[in-house]
Amino acid sequence: MSYKVKDLSLADKGKVQIEWARKHMPVLDIIHEEFSKEKPLKGIRISAVLHVTKETAVLVETLMAGGAEVWLAASNPLSTQDDVAAALAVEGVHVFAWRGETQEEYFDAIKTIAEAQPHIVIDDGGDLHAYLHSSAEEIARKVFGGTEETTTGVHRLKAMEKQKILKYPVIAVNNALTKFMFDNRYGTGQSTIDGILRATNILIAGKIVVVAGYGWVGRGIALRARGMGARVIITEVDPIRALEAVMDGFEVMKMDKAAELGDIFITATGNIDVITKRHFEKMKDGVILANAGHFDVEVSVRDLESIAVSKREIRNCVTEYVLPSGKRLYLLGKGRLVNLVCAEGHSSEVMDMSFANQALSVRYIVENKDVLEKRVYDVPREIDSRVAELKLRSMGIEIDSLTEEQRRYLESWK
Structure with a gap:
């Protein structure tokens, strides 16, 4: 074997x-x-x-x-x-x-x-x-x-x-x-918040949470964060998804602007360089950075390493980066999937x-x-x-089924 x-x-x-x-x-x-x-x-x-x-x-x-x-x-x-x-x-x-x-x-x-x-x-x-x-x-x-x-x-x-x-x-x-309607939305939505909480033990209520991407994963994270009392901002590149986020009651803006406001940033796009050097430099002291995308490329760890004057592990799954200005940014799970690195998925x-x-x-x-x-x-x-x-x-749930007459009605052009 x-x-x-x-x-x-x-x-x-x-x-x-x-x-x-x-x-x-x-x-x-x-x-x-x-x-x-x-x-x-x-x-x-x-x-x-x-x-x-x-x-x-x-x-x-x-x-x-x-x-x-x-x-x-x-x-x-x-x-x-x-x-x-x-x-x-x-x-x-x-x-x-x-x-x-x-x-x-x-x-x-x-x-x-x-x-x-x-x-x-x-x-x-x-x-x-x-x-x-x-x-x-x-x-x-x-x-x-x-x-x-x-x-x-x-x-x-x-x-x-x-x-x-x-x-x-x-x-x-x-x-x-x-x-995707359940795993991506409810699964990742819950497990991402779980990973952040296990790593940091912070209070979500009252925080400004920036979610990058409003696909099924982003939707789930945004819903769970709002449900725990966070003020949620969405960033998007797709106008239809951005419009949907607005209609769902979320603030929508560019990452350049959101970078100045957020307390917690969560990427969920599947793309590279969603949060980069120019965003890090605009962020507040004490910001938490987490990634819910598959690969560790959404939060640019390379950029973070290049501008930091020091870094240290201050908790299991939490790396503190100190910028030249003295601001501290906290990266969870080395920028990898926060729900699996910092929790159980x-x-x-x-x-x-x-x-x-x-x-x-x-x-x-x-x-x-x-x-x-x-x-x-x-x-x-x-x-x-x-x-x-x-x-x-x-789950012990029963649902109705179509009668033959209903089926014929739906299949008829008349």
């Missing part, structure tokens, strides 16, 4: 954490039972780059119940829960992940699981897909298909598709309604739907590998709807 984790003795602790997550993921539990009986993934080798958390472990166990062999690496050097990684290694997962990986170790782990010759690839951010297309093309040509968990990763895959270099079909799990309940989409999409690829084209697909509507139905059932 091949694996590389920080400390195998943490496995028992990890098993308890996985058990806790499983108890709060009823949809995936139903799929686990189905997979155990039907074995739809028998003989299938899966390489996955995901945040190695207790929720991910429940997905991995579900795939293995379906007959798959799983190779797993982390999608962020600082997001791995080491006890969970140890528990998975003991269960027979080829897991190569530990918290605090260097950049080189991070990409070495991706290389290792790519060289396992996977039939299916699962990715969170697109680094595995990018590696296969840039450094392991022969392996990529043999892949049946893949999935992608994040907005950032889907953007990268769409770029590959546009350039006509995509070597296998990919299902954009992020685009499922039961993923999304709650199990919301990941239940996201990972149910992953499991069912993997089965769909295996069953349809001979007819799928080399392009990016949305999650089939029947999978999306089934996930919602199962989630409602697990």
Whole structure:
């Protein structure tokens, strides 16, 4: 058995954490039972780059119940829960992940699981897909298909598709309604605030919170911050989203102006250099900087390092930068995903739907590998709807269904 984790003795602790997550993921539990009986993934080798958390472990166990062999690496050097990684290694997962990986170790782990010759690839951010297309093309040509968990990763895959270099079909799990409307909005909204609070223990009420980006992630963060009593400012580059933020009751302005006002800044754009040197220099003393985007490029750590006269770690997950003026700025989680670096990421309940989409999409690829084209697909509507139905059932909620007469009425042009 091949694996590389920080400390195998943490496995028992990890098993308890996985058990806790499983108890709060009823949809995936139903799929686990189905997979155990039907074995739809028998003989299938899966390489996955995901945040190695207790929720991910429940997905991995579900795939293995379906007959798959799983190779797993982390999608962020600082997001791995080491006890969970140890528990998975003991269960027979080829897991190569530990918290605090260097950049080189991070990409070495991706290389290792790519060289396992996977039939299916699962990715969170697109680094595995990018590696296969840039450094392991022969392996990529043999892949049946893949999935992608994040907005950032889907953007990268769409770029590959546009350039006509995509070597296998990919299902954009992020685009499922039961993923982005809940995971991105409610999951990231809550877990981002959770990460900030765990790192700082500050009071949100009364603070001016600047949220960069009003996509589904930004919406969720803004709603949660306002719900805790913050005054929320939105910055945007998309006029439609900016207008929506205004209609939702938020202040909207350019970052140059917001930089002078905010107490807490949270980036959620998926783009680079959202907050840079010129913004840092305008900020008040004591500002807190956090990133909720996938990569550590939204808050320019490079610029912050270049203008600071000193820095120090003053709390776990909090780095203080002192500027020439004497102002202090506080960066959380080294500019990486604040909800996973400073907290535990999304709650199990919301990941239940996201990972149910992953499991069912993997089965769909295996069953349809001979007819799928080399392009990016949305999650089939029947999978999306089934996930919602199962989630409602697990909550004890029943809904109406159309009568035959109602169905005919909706289908008639008269």
